[in-house]
Amino acid sequence: MAARRLVVIGGDAAGMSAASQARRLKEPDELEIVAFERGHFTSFSACGIPYWVGGTVGSRDELIARTPAEHRERGIDLRLRTEVTEIDPDGQRVRVRELAEDGSGGRERWEGYDDLVVATGARPVRPDLPGIDAPGVYGVQTLDDGQELIEGLEKAEGRRAVVVGAGYIGVEMAEALIRRGYEVTVLERAEQPMSTLDPDMGALVHEAMCRMGIETVTGAAVTEVRTGPDGRAVAVVTEGAEYPADVVVLGLGVRPETGLARAAGLPLGDSGGLLTDLSMRVRGRENIWAGGDCVEVLDLVSGRTRHIALGTHANKHGQVIGSNIGGGYATFPGVVGTAVSKVCDLEIARTGLLEAQAREVGLRYVTVTVESSSRAGYYPGARPMTVKMLAERRTGRLLGTQIVGHEGAGKRVDVAAVALTAGMTVEQMTALDLGYAPPFSPVWDPVLVAARKATARVAQG
């Protein structure tokens, strides 16, 4: 019997990273590690599902970073198909239930812990509309979802797909369905796709999607999924229009899965995510930790907590939690809101605040938008790139950057992400010593072009 017992709820990125890191630091006789996972898989890449569905990635197993067997070999007592149904913080125990293959519950029992990691992830948004649960309507959150969708695509009679939602998941699924030979319509309630961008930058994505042959309808609020005589989805209905569909894919984003945490009285933020301190310890709880898609993180630019579901954050959280439980010391200071995506050959990136987010926290700002190029203009393959930059009035502090372009556009946002983290002004950025050679960049990197123009705008007051 080990000196202490760590219980992890959730066998994906955050939970298993925490377990693995704690295991590296503590021997089994010092720390027993038990992980409960409701599903069939561990440590899979949800962000990879669109590429598997689209056939870019050959098989489901490639998306699994570490199998249950590998975790067990490393000394983690992993229990699949085991659901935690209650957290009892005062009793330092969780109630668990083993699931039968049909999902029905088995025997319940209590399991004690010394340290608890809550890594319950997120659940996809599924609006309460008629027909939303009909066969032929698919989510894309889990590997099981992906498998169902692939099977659905293969046996569908026609080749018309409707994607509901034009955020990251929506546009990535649009690309996947095009690769599968489908005609794709994307319906978005907002006035532009990619509401993670400002509307003017979203408009560039909109135009590009139309050029790719992806029908993208904005201002389209879905009211119903129409079903046929056999009960299957046959069309998506909005106010004023109806879009026939052999397949409907929901790409509406996710919300933190924190029902257990809420019931246990753990502190939640405005978007329903768990609130932690900088060491990823749940606020006010000595021995409960939380990370991944079920927490809110500090946005270093706005000073607010936000819910951002991203595998890269989840892995970092797990690393921090595991280090702290293992007797080390690590923190997760927060995020600056970086995200990058692509639809066909269009790359889309943002970091920091959008205009609306800046206004919401009382910041006044200037904006500039520049057209530049991914490489020296004379170098083959140079492609246009649009960079929008927000800087605080008077101080000139960088507040955000958005980029829409082609090859070489997306990861350029990293420069702005580091500059945001460091609290740089746009004027300081103009002197940044970025890599230059004709195949890689114009002599003024597009990010520097935007910083120069923003500097001039700030100086105008």
Add this chain to the structure above:
Amino acid sequence: MAARRLVVIGGDAAGMSAASQARRLKEPDELEIVAFERGHFTSFSACGIPYWVGGTVGSRDELIARTPAEHRERGIDLRLRTEVTEIDPDGQRVRVRELAEDGSGGRERWEGYDDLVVATGARPVRPDLPGIDAPGVYGVQTLDDGQELIEGLEKAEGRRAVVVGAGYIGVEMAEALIRRGYEVTVLERAEQPMSTLDPDMGALVHEAMCRMGIETVTGAAVTEVRTGPDGRAVAVVTEGAEYPADVVVLGLGVRPETGLARAAGLPLGDSGGLLTDLSMRVRGRENIWAGGDCVEVLDLVSGRTRHIALGTHANKHGQVIGSNIGGGYATFPGVVGTAVSKVCDLEIARTGLLEAQAREVGLRYVTVTVESSSRAGYYPGARPMTVKMLAERRTGRLLGTQIVGHEGAGKRVDVAAVALTAGMTVEQMTALDLGYAPPFSPVWDPVLVAARKATARVAQG
């Protein structure tokens, strides 16, 4: 007659950027701007010459960012084929000579200035060896050089090329010559190619070049260029070997062209470059400015001045000088030593200090080297990438980063360049919010993988 007169020596990136920026800020009746250029061209991309020679860029004119006529239209009195032969700081005047087409000198005269910009650039290293000036031996510094080399390649009888020097220019020229159908041998005096990298990282470049079919001989000090009966180069001789050559290309780097400045008593640094203050004003001189390949710049990591010939710096210098002369205010705070290059599909990048450079300035450091991938491992096109990181002992401050890999490797160095500028520790870097999606990065970006490992190494003491 204008109120003041600006004279610019050198019509390339730094000089013409300074002239253009000053022109934007001052009307012609306030400021007359005269620029003297010894050659036939202005504002051309020397960094693009290897790609023009290799046929990647179709014509010389594509490398010209702004023609003489365009500069004149913008109100700059540009005098081509006019050499400045003396600077008289006390008299606030320069002596100029108009060159005839054969390069012989014409009438000399004095031209007065209120402000002077010294942008005399750099000259290629050309060791004093027998045969080095023979026909068939080419430099690659100017557009005229490039034109001569292209003509030489077209009329050469065989297809054997020897490149002397395996730095940036050498490896880029190796790629260009391969594209021209030549068999290429690169001779490098050092133990590894790319002495801008640590030897262990240079060894990776060496291996990759060999796999590309580029014979790369290290530890090869050239002693002579052997000439044939007609006086043309026929072979390059080292201690102990001889390499037959139909064409010899010198790629040995450049030195600051500061003969005029030296003769005028202007302050020079250890590598012969002009020393300026942060506003790019020559130290101790009220109305003389300098920028581009003829100056030394402050290396923000080591605290020393260094000579780094790069178009991107030259453009920034010109912008700063022009702003200050035009009545604005701008500074060039320094560099962190970023450089990126490619040879065929291999991308090579560095920023900050090499091990030897760190030792030279008294820094003690730890190093780590990690193997990672440009994309999620399961995403098609993921390619291996090696990242080496130096961090200061005890403090953990990032000191340098070197990357060797393929598509997506080179510009990743920008993250480290910004982190260096901000003075981040490797532990701070582990939390950086870099763009993540499977087509762009593994869930832990390679730079973060290196930062994590470096953090652990620093903690070990």
